[in-house]
Amino acid sequence: MTNGMANATIRDVARAADVSVASVSRVLNGHDNVRPELRERVHAAATRLGYVPHAGARSLSLARSNAIGVVLPELHGEFFSELLRGMDREASARGLQLLLSNMHADPARGVEALRTMRGRVDGMVVMAPHIDPDQLFAHLPTGVPVVLVNCAPHHQPRPELRLDNIAGARAMVDHLVATGRRRILHLAGPVGNIDAEERMDGYRAGIAAAGLEPLIERGTFLEESGVSVAEKMAREGSDVDAVFAANDMMAIGVLMGLRRAGVAVPDRVAVAGFDDIPLARLISPTLTTLRIDIAELGERAIARLTDQIGGADDRSIELRAPTLIVRETTSPREDPEHRGTRGIYA
Amino acid sequence: MTNGMANATIRDVARAADVSVASVSRVLNGHDNVRPELRERVHAAATRLGYVPHAGARSLSLARSNAIGVVLPELHGEFFSELLRGMDREASARGLQLLLSNMHADPARGVEALRTMRGRVDGMVVMAPHIDPDQLFAHLPTGVPVVLVNCAPHHQPRPELRLDNIAGARAMVDHLVATGRRRILHLAGPVGNIDAEERMDGYRAGIAAAGLEPLIERGTFLEESGVSVAEKMAREGSDVDAVFAANDMMAIGVLMGLRRAGVAVPDRVAVAGFDDIPLARLISPTLTTLRIDIAELGERAIARLTDQIGGADDRSIELRAPTLIVRETTSPREDPEHRGTRGIYA
DNA sequence: GCTCTTGATGTAACCGGTTACATGATCTTA
């Protein structure tokens, strides 16, 4: 039977070694006030019984679990995977385990996910770009340290990490304008998603500064949105000469849609994304985008959380600026005649 | 102070509602043998105090944690992310949480990772293609259900999920042979990795069956290996007409290396991978590969584990066969003269 | 009216660790 024999407890070990449970605990936790001979007996008994301490019981009496909760939106794609990788790196370096929870779209289930973490973790990292944190934290245990990552606006006095989406999007628009684009379409993310909204704000600011006209379509952050926008552009004979998508997956969709429609990138239309997922430099033409060091973001979240658990009281918001990565999809056009023109294509 | 006030306990609630802890517990767990008026009082007190149950204490007394441990190799790339996504889907459907642990290359740390899960999870999913499971489980708590995923050969009588790497690789070689390739190079994965070894076995079998000569290079499962093999081929004027890489990332590296060297794919050289990561259909030319439904693999692991936890005793090994996905990188050559020739290229 | 059943509620033991405090042995020191 796999689960035939229950595991030995510390009392079993104590009995087997003919000592008290206190001594067993002391030996196993490496306290030095134990006679060597007794220490020996305990170790022998423990290995003989195959004793493995019960982490749950341990954390109950210590009021410390050495685990931290990670609450993420729908686990999807490379962003999430990179973030988790960074967290894992930092956490395992500090001897912490990660308890994962998926915060679905439904706020009620989200609250439930956070509640079930109480008494199981020492703190939490919460990333919820699509849910109002005030609502989320209203019915939550107090006294659990939390670090927010890229959350919607709120009134929580909590430590927080954010992307500077506005500056990033602004930099991209500036780049497109500097390379001669004038009809710049923004393919935005879903309504209510904080990253989507901020990137759109940055786009608007850049467009206004250049004295251009804003052109905005809404997407879903998925590849398909990009494809359909490209198809629509081709169908309607649009005069757009650059598409700035709110994330890389949509930008890639745009690339595929344009290729299928026979529209030259970057000669006719420039394309840019956001995130710099690994894919961005592998497709062809390679994609201009904004790089976020996602794994490092994850590491930093864990680091700040452990500081907080350790008693620090730093509630500041840390803003991380993305870096503009220029690749082939926004190269200046070879044909100088295009510069500034508004050619119609089919 | 974020963590100024400790959380209320069930005894606090009992005192506030002027009832016993037993009644509070009954109310909060939805037992029906409680007078409505009292039930009301308890709910009121609980919300007034912001009471959230302590999951650790609960699982200690219930001997059930509703969490399952997931032990994965170095969290890297799309494979891992898809697997975790599938597990999360199934787990949250069953009301389970996932406790993540990274099994690094070092077996000692791996054992430690498994030990710290005891008393914290109801069972574990272990994926360790690079570590000997016998060694791993030698000093482990008995009585904890475990499902192995893609592990090295062992003598563990445990339920297990595996990829049919051999059949997959064999199918790919057959496909390459059928489309006229004769000098087929296998870019294998690292020594000691079970997936790598099995894929190589499948390759060997296919090559032998076709009466061809095996050509093998070792790689690291990373893109760079592919690039350097492609460079080496071009440099040495190799007569290889197909490269079958042991995973997609290496295949993509090969594609990039060949493109840079000006070697036409698939006309001069066909390229194929293994895994069907999302990237495979996005690059150009699109990559022929073997599809594994990774997320489903993850779901299935959780499903089998919960069966096991529920008392089932099914120790069978489930073999999942990859599906051959033919795309552009292995299209038959347009120039029929190449068929069977061994042209040298620079 | 009295016993028996039924059902709500409370008391206290238990899950498996940790540790404050008590105990008692050994060693100093006068």
Added chain:
DNA sequence: TAAGATCATGTAACCGGTTACATCAAGAGC
């Protein structure tokens, strides 16, 4: 040799829940 200090070890309370069992009140049946 007796008093005091030091140190290893054991006893039992505690962490925060759950629940077997005891208790007691109300209603049923005679």
